[in-house]
Amino acid sequence: MKILRVLAPALVLAVLLSGCTGGGDDQVTLNVYNWGEYIDEDILATFTEETGIAVNYDTYATNEDMYAKLKSGGVSYDIAIPSDYMVQRMIDEDMLETLDPDNIPNLQYIFGWLKELEYDPGCVYSVPYMWGTLGILYNTDLVDDPVDSWNILWDEKYSGQIFMYNSQRDSFAVALKKLGYSLNTRDLTELEAAKAELILQAPLVRAYLGDTVRDSMIGNEAALAVVYSGDAIYCIENNPALAYAVPREGSNVWCDAVVIPKGSLHKAEAEKFIDFLCRTDISLKNTEYIGYSTVNTQTFDLLPAEMREDPAYWPGEDIFRICEVFVDLGSFLKEYDRAWTEVLASK
Amino acid sequence: MSEHLIDLVGVCKTFGQSTVLSNINLFVRKNEFLTLLGPSGCGKTTTLRIIGGFEYPTNGDVIFDGKSILKLPPHKRRVNTVFQKYALFPNMNAAENIAFGLRIKKVPSQEITRRVEDMLRLVNLRGYGRRAVTSLSGGQQQRVAIARALINEPDVLLLDEPLGALDLKLRKDMQIELKNMQQKLGITFIYVTHDQEEALTMSDTIAVMNAGEIQQIGKPEDIYNEPGNAFVANFIGESNIVAGVMRGDYCVEFLGRRFECVDKGFKPDEPVDVVVRPEDVRIVPQSEGALTGVVRNVIFKGVHYEMLIQGGEFLWKAHSTVMSAAGGWVGIVVAPDLIHVMRKVAT
Amino acid sequence: MLPYLLWALLFIIVPILLIIYYSLCVETDSGLVFSLQNYSRVFQPIYLRIMWRSVALAFMCTLFCLVMGYPVAYIMASKEYARKGFLLFLFLVPMWMNFLLRTYSWLTILERNGIINSVLSVFGLPNIDLLYNEEAVILGMIYNFLPFMILPIYTVLKKMDQSVIEAAQDLGADSRTVFLRVTVPLSMPGVISGVTMVFMPAVTTFIVSDLLGGAQFMLIGNLIEQQFLKIRDWNFGSAVSVILMTLIIASVAIFSMVDKDSEGGALF
Structure with missing residues (x-):
């Protein structure tokens, strides 16, 4: 019982302190929802270093799980990475924010054909992540x-x-x-x-x-x-x-794409994150880690010949x-x- | 020894570290009602179970009709048992319970029906055949258990404290019934109880046991009138036990006075236990008494008054139909043949 | 009483009513419309076949569990067996592990290059195809549900009054007769609970048939899972669920009629 008396306040303290992310006040935190094992986590740290925006990372196992969670409205996510057919369903059900292309200049590096896929031609709501x-x-x-x-x-x-x-x-x-x-x-x-x-x-x-x-x-x-x-x-x-x-x-x-669910409080920061993911060096790192095909033309050219063929x-x-x-x-x-x-x- | 139906020769039983039975030597005659009497834990049930075959002795032999049955399993022995908690088969009704032993022997069903009816009549349960055993009262269950055992016409019936769960009146009635049954059927009964009155009522022979040893075997009157040692004296009937010294043949000294008695053959000045039954303590006016004392307590017991009399350091228990008031001084007289002298039990 | 009623209402009654409501509706362009179409669809031959297969597999699984489980429970309950605490422990520990993980582990054992076949190869024996067939599914089911059969039977056997056994012996019954005439009838409540506790999960399982059967043996559980997770036809899924629930309630009712005194030591 004595141990509890020491542990309990320690636990409370730990929980409270975990909320603090250090750095300036008014720090923005993005809630990112992604497939398990689907990102090089170093990238998140790099993002936070460069922009000062913290990232809260959560994972799901299937599109249906992600859909159910977002539909229930319990937690508000700023970024999610559903698959093509799921993006389409979410567009149909008005669950996504439209993207401002001016905030995502790195879009230019994405393969042209990827930006015209049937589920979201023109990348109005989504940006390709992996395909x-x-x-x-x-x-x-x-x-x-x-x-x-x-x-x-x-x-x-x-x-x-x-x-x-x-x-x-x-x-x-x-x-x-x-x-x-x-x-x-x-x-x-x-x-x-x-x-x-x-x-x-x-x-x-x-x-x-x-x-x-x-x-x-x-x-x-x-x-x-x-x-x-x-x-x-x-x-x-x-x-x-x-x-x-x-x-x-x-x-x-198939294509998994990054979207911003409706109700996100940090749309601008989310778009920054998307832009960050499309950056050639980041995309290269990610593709090497995950192993799937890259969406970035420049990254593709940087890959060794045997991979490209x-x-x-x-x-x-x-x-x-x-x-x-x-x-x-x-x-x-x-x-x-x-x-x-x-x-x-x-x- | 063809007169002996059962012989227990040098039977010992140890469970792990504890010795439950040491050197039991006992015989049972045909048509005898033998009772194993003793306090809880004295080993009487274990002895019974050894005869039944449910326990295996650590040492010694069990002889039945001249042959050793030590290796025979219970279902091959010509004995039947009435268990303490009846052990009726809950999934069968009364008649089926009783018929169980006969069905195993593959007796034709016509005969089974007839014999079950006879048994039910014998134990006064006519018409109860179809009743579920769980719906019967304790006494009725007991009688079903007895019928179930007797129907097999065993040579010996073992009864393990069968009347313990019944109320007093019923118990007394059943005692008489059992005794009658035994005499009518001419079966040997081996009965286990801790109730000395029950033993005295029903038995032809009593074996008094304590701490795994037989203290005394004999007819009820003998055991009652001539207890072999202090334990038996104390266990059977009530007794006053005083420490005394034998001053010579027919003379014993206790509580500072010499008394004439009918025992001899002791060493001079041998320390002995003197036993006087409460009903043998005669209360007389103080001046006439061999001993004197103050009446401490008077309890009305219906049959007699029980008076506790403080005579010096010793508290006498006296039974009399005449009441002596508490607080008064009285005298005590004991006839010589009612003073029982016994050797001290070796410790 | 009231808190329990509220709890039951909220967590039991309302969800069931919801399922029944869904099952009686069909989604059209104008929203949910009342219809018995889902139920008539359930009775099509293809779905009846699936239900029959589920019941048949569950029945086989229960039978095997009974035949294998009874002797084990009997040995564990007999007082002469010294290591029974350890044996009981061995049976219970896997139950603490995740059902899915336990089923996965069988893949490693039964695969073409799995443990069993590797051992066979060492002895120069030909490999056997032990996976992705009906036998593998039954094996997986038996493995997962066997403790549920053993435990109730063990409990009842352990609680059994020893003196009844001795009485039977005393009356002339040898070991075999004691077993058949006394032990087995008296252990019936435990057997009934064991059968119930195995049959019910067995008839609704879907993971075992997916993993060990290679999804080739569609069972009711798979059908329902499909409707809710992949097809999003909640109405049909609800109808199948209602049929399944009725099946289970019926079997529990039958079982409990036989075990009137609830001596079986069942968990439900």
Whole structure:
């Protein structure tokens, strides 16, 4: 009990003092909400050094978690980094502030095509943060055929050696692209055709995985897997026998973007932060730490040649042109759900 | 020794460090009602359980009808037990409980029904067959337990303080019933109790036990009238125990006076315990008494008055139907044959 | 009484009413409209198949847990067994760990290059595919729920009056008969609770089928999770949840009818 008597006031003191960030009075603190393991934390310290603005950093595991938290209005965040389809939903639901491009001069370094993506053309509400593709991660020891088409995932030769993604949009994207359709289709016949393909594939699929696909591929558990480019980079780092390819039929391009939720009290400072992230040297540091593709043209040029030519970083101009971003399908999503349920239930 | 049904030879039992039974030698005759009598912890229940097969002696042998049954498990011995807390099967009704032993022996059900009916009649529970045992009163449960044991026609019935949980009137009635049953059925009963009156009422033979040893075995009258040592004297009936010295044959000295008595064979001046039953203490006018004293207390006990008389350093307990008022001086006289002299118990 | 009523109202009644309300509505362009469409959808063959599979898997899991758990509980409760405190400890400690973590650990054991197959390789034996099949899902379920079967049975066996056992022996029953005629019937309340405490979580689980089944065995839990987290069709999700709740309440009602005196030592 005596220990409590000493601990309690010490704890109270610690809590009180933690509020103080040192430096001048009236110090602004930004509440930043990001994915876990998705920033080089040194950058935050550098930002505070240069601008005097402190950063309160919080993380989430999925877009849905972030959405639920922001919707509930409990804490006000100044910066959030949702994925493309989630940005679109938040725009539709009027949850975001519009950005003042004058405050974000470093926007000029962002790839032009990234600024015109369907979910927010012109970067009215968001600025790209990291991007990547969806493709095939394969084990060069176990696969001797060329990996350049989605068809390889339907090849009986690899029965039991294929991992698909446990996600409707992603798995249907693969099937739709294989058939030459848009992965945002609202055409029921196209959807049904894709469903038929997936049902055909089901006996060959070893499992439909989530995050565990990375460790499994590193552990040589299967020959082929559908993964995102960022995960592919991580896997290849840990198992040099792995390689990544984006099929010639095209695929999904995803983009995580920085936004300012409505209700932020420090919009100007938030925009400063966004501008900071777009700075070439910062973007380089971040890309090296996270491993995903950079949004900054100058940063891209600074990367070593093998990285620039690795399909995980850049799928090549031709393939890139036929990639699509996911668009929120609204109530039509129910059809995807029904179809996906039928695929899974077919086993 | 075919007259002996059961022989316990040199039975010892230790639990870890403590010795519960030391060198028990005991025999039981056919059709005998033997009671093991003693205070809590004296080892009587353990002795019973050894006969039943639920405890294994550390040393010694158990002989049944001339053969050692030491290695026989309980379900093979021709004894049945009535447990202290009845131990009825809660998931069966009264009739099923009683029938249990017969069902195990695969007796045909016609016969089972008939014999169960007979038993229920014997223990005065006709018509109670279908009742759930949990709905029966203590006395009724007791009788079901007895019926359950007797229906198997054992050679020996072991009863472990079966009447302890019943009220006084019921207990007395059951004592008489049990005795009658025993005599009618001609079964050997081995009965365990700490109630000396119960033992005196029901038994053919009593074995008095204390601290794991047998103090005295004999007929009730013998034990009562000729207690072998101070413990027995104290335990059975009430007694006044005075320290005395044997001055020679037929002469004992205590409280400063010599008295004639009927015991002999002691060493000259041997220290002894002198026992006088309260009902043998005759109260006379002060002048006529061999000893004198003041009446400290008078308690009306219904059957008699109990008076506590301070005679010198000794407090006498006297029973009489005539009351002597408290505070008055009286005289005490004891007839020679009512003075019991016994050796001091070796410590 | 009042504080409990308030608490129950707020935290139990209101949420359930909300779910029922959602299940009876359908989202249209003009907002929520009353409709039984969700329920009629639930009864489509594809969803019925999912529910049947969930019940069947849960049943298998419960059966295995019973067959494996009873002997363990029996051994632990018998007084001759000296190390029972330690054994009990071994069973309880994993329960303190996160359910998800425990399930993850099986991946490492069952993988193609996992622990079991590595050991087999050392002996030159062929590798077996132990993961991403129905067997792996049942294994994961059994592993996670076995303590819930063992504990109630153990508790009841431990509390059992020893003298009843001795009475049975005294009346001529050998060990086998004692076990079948006395121990088992008297341990029924514990068995009932164990079955309840295993069946209920087993029928609603979704993590095990996702992780160890490779999402190939869609169960009710997966279906509901999908509706609420990915599809945002709360109405259909609520309808499925209501069906599930009804299923569970029905099974609990049946179980509690058998265990009238609540001697089972159940947690709920």
